[in-house]
Amino acid sequence: MPEIAIIGRQNVGKSTLFNSLIGKKIAIAYDQPGVTRDLIRRPLNWGEGSWGLTDFPGLENVKKISDQLTIASMEKALSRVEDYHLILWVVSAEGLEDYELELLTIVRKLSRPVWMVINFADDPSKDNLPDEYYQSNAKKYLFVSALNKRNIGELRREIVRFFSNFAPDKENPAEIIKPIPEESTEPDPPRIAIIGKPNTGKSTFYNRLLQKEVSLVSEISGTTRDVLESVFNYRQKSYILLDTAGMRKKNRIRDKIERYSVHVALENTENADITMILADATEGVDRQNKSIIALMKRRGKAIILVLNKADLISPQQKSELEEDIKFMHKQFWPFPYFFISGMTGKGVGMVLKKMESMAAREREIRTYELNKILEKLTQVSLIQNAGIKINYITYGKDGSRFILFGNRQTLPAAVQRYLEKKIPEELNMREFPFQVEYRRK
Numbered sequence: 001m002p003e004i005a006i007i008g009r010q011n012v013g014k015s016t017l018f019n020s021l022i023g024k025k026i027a028i029a030y031d032q033p034g035v036t037r038d039l040i041r042r043p044l045n046w047g048e049g050s051w052g053l054t055d056f057p058g059l060e061n062v063k064k065i066s067d068q069l070t071i072a073s074m075e076k077a078l079s080r081v082e083d084y085h086l087i088l089w090v091v092s093a094e095g096l097e098d099y100e101l102e103l104l105t106i107v108r109k110l111s112r113p114v115w116m117v118i119n120f121a122d123d124p125s126k127d128n129l130p131d132e133y134y135q136s137n138a139k140k141y142l143f144v145s146a147l148n149k150r151n152i153g154e155l156r157r158e159i160v161r162f163f164s165n166f167a168p169d170k171e172n173p174a175e176i177i178k179p180i181p182e183e184s185t186e187p188d189p190p191r192i193a194i195i196g197k198p199n200t201g202k203s204t205f206y207n208r209l210l211q212k213e214v215s216l217v218s219e220i221s222g223t224t225r226d227v228l229e230s231v232f233n234y235r236q237k238s239y240i241l242l243d244t245a246g247m248r249k250k251n252r253i254r255d256k257i258e259r260y261s262v263h264v265a266l267e268n269t270e271n272a273d274i275t276m277i278l279a280d281a282t283e284g285v286d287r288q289n290k291s292i293i294a295l296m297k298r299r300g301k302a303i304i305l306v307l308n309k310a311d312l313i314s315p316q317q318k319s320e321l322e323e324d325i326k327f328m329h330k331q332f333w334p335f336p337y338f339f340i341s342g343m344t345g346k347g348v349g350m351v352l353k354k355m356e357s358m359a360a361r362e363r364e365i366r367t368y369e370l371n372k373i374l375e376k377l378t379q380v381s382l383i384q385n386a387g388i389k390i391n392y393i394t395y396g397k398d399g400s401r402f403i404l405f406g407n408r409q410t411l412p413a414a415v416q417r418y419l420e421k422k423i424p425e426e427l428n429m430r431e432f433p434f435q436v437e438y439r440r441k
Contacts, residue, residue, distance in 0.1 A: 002163050003052040004044070005081060008090035009100055010058030013119040015040075017090055017146035018055035021156065039080065042229060046156065051163065054084065060099055078106070086162060087114045089138065090146075093121040096132050104135050113162075115140040117155065122148055189231065189238040190359040191271055196278035197288055201308040205278060205342040206230075206243040209352070234352050239359070242272065274302050274358055276351070281307040281317075281339060285324055293332055297433045300400020302358055303335050306351055310339035333421070333433045358431065365395045365427065370402065373426040383415055391441050402434055405441040 006014050022042050040055040059078070081087060089107060091100060107114055116136055121127060121143035129141055140158065144151040194202050210232050228243040275296055279289050285305070296303050307321065318339060325337050336354050340347030370393045377383075378390055390406040402423055404411075411419075416436050424430045 001043075001050065001052050002086070003054065003084045004086045004088060004159065005054050005056055005084035006088045006090060007056045007059065007081065009097065009103070010060050012058075012090045012092050013146045014058065014090045015055055017088070017117065017119065017144070017152075018042075018053065020146045020149055020152050021053060040228065046160070049160075049163075051159070056081075059103065081110060082112060084112060086159070087112050088117050089114050089136065090117045090119050091133070093118050093126065093143065095130060101132070101135075107136050107138075113139045115142060115158075118143045119146050121145055122150060124150075189240050190273040191240045191242065192355060192359075193242040193244060193272035193275045194278060195244050195275055195292065197280070200278045200280045201342045202243055202278050205276075205306070205308060205340075205348075206241065208342050208345055208348055209241060234356060237356070239355070270299065270301075272301065274304060274355055276304045276306050276355075278306045278308050281310045281313050281321065284321055285328065290328065293328065293335070297332050298435075300398065300433055300435060302432050304351060304354055304358070305335055305337035307337065307339045308342050311341040311344060311346065333424070334430050335433070336431055361429065361432070367392075367394055369427075370395060370423075373423060374404075377419065377422050377426070380418075382418055386412060386415065388412075388415060396437070400434060401437050403437045403439060405439050407441065408438070409440050411436070411438040 006018055008014050018040065021044060039057075041052055044051040044053040087110065114136065116133060116138040118129075118133070118141065122145045124143075127143045133141065142151060142155055142158065144155060146152070194206055196202055206228065210230055230241050231238055232241050233239070277289065277292055277296075279285050285307075289305075293303065293305070305325070310318065313321075321339075329335070336358075338347055338351050338354070340351060342348070374390060374393045378388075383390075388406060388408060388411065390404050392405055394403045394405075395401075396403055402419070404419070416438070419436045420434055421430075423436070424432060424434050
């Protein structure tokens with residue numbers, strides 16, 4: 001797929017431009033340097049075809065930065081620039097800063113085509129290019145306002161025109177990269193979200209699954225801020241993998257960027273087919289992890305509990321953890337769990353096998369099948385002695401609810417728990433959370 005990179009110094013509106021081209025708010029756009037730390041990539045789907053668009057971390061003079069995470073993200077970004085077919089260098093219409101003049105040396109050495117995108121150009125009468133801009137030897141200069149969408153359509157048309165004639169392979173210049181047609185008969189790949197508390201090894205696990213370093217790894221909390229999205233293949237099937245920001249308790253979050261990152265992370269679990277909850281095995285499954293599991297149950301979302309750093313605990317600690325999880329199975333539902341080491345890869349294969357089987361469990365649950373199950377389950381004394389009559393059952397359109405109709409306003413809690421446990425068992429879907437909703441006929 002043709003790949004486009006958005007680079008530039010900090011606070012020139014790269015993330016805003018990225019969101020404008022994608023057509024929705026994905027990268028965190030915030031008036032503070034160093035917000036974007038990872039390479040944020042999304043498919044750019046237009047009527048003419050599809051491209052890959054990546055928002056790079058903001059670049060700055062290393063001597064002026066004390067934050068080691070920002071330095072690491074910059075070094076990683078600069079090492080990847082040559083992997084892209086087109087580079088959009090975003091600068092400000094107010095002129096180049098000292099560090100951007102230093103960047104000119106790097107930009108001029110790039111073998112890939114570079115376009116200079118002059119942002120904050122809201123007033124067309126001021127579209128005058130100072131001489132210093134021409135030192136970049138950019139192939140094209142475009143004035144835009146990413147926030148107000150000025151000339152974003154023109155930039156899009158130029159990108160389409162460029163890739164219709166671009167031959168990126170130096171050894172085979174006749175090979176032209178064409179945009180991939182947007183229309184496809186293939187179903188969308190299953191979406192797998194990785195969530196959990198900070199410092200549980202989510203990014204290490206993410207990189208392990210992709211078998212390459214995509215997500216920035218650090219022992220410092222809050223390393224990941226945006227949601228990273230990558231496609232990976234397992235046994236000839238594609239999956240979309242999402243790495244999200246670490247989730248701390250709300251009362252411990254003081255930073256506005258972190259609060260927004262956690263909000264975005266939770267939003268992405270709504271669209272995920274499976275959510276992998278990563279916990280630190282050395283810390284156990286604490287109240288925060290259980291709160292996340294409870295939230296996934298309320299939303300009817302399938303999960304896999306992944307206990308990372310299992311190579312650092314004793315057999316006794318592992319046994320105690322398993323007892324705790326068995327209790328949670330009674331409290332919530334019998335979700336699958338695995339002990340792994342994201343660092344060494346031990347146990348990761350078992351997680352992938354379970355992910356594959358759960359993602360393939362989509363099936364049509366027929367109403368007549370449910371009513372046969374209901375007829376069997378309502379014969380127990382718990383329901384018979386309570387004088388409860390349930391006439392029929394249907395399957396909710398959201399795929400996480402069974403809707404029962406009967407002669408009461410509500411079901412006793414014990415009956416509801418019984419049905420929420422037994423109906424999935426009868427359907428051989430006990431690993432999935434389901435809610436029972438009762439309505440008076």
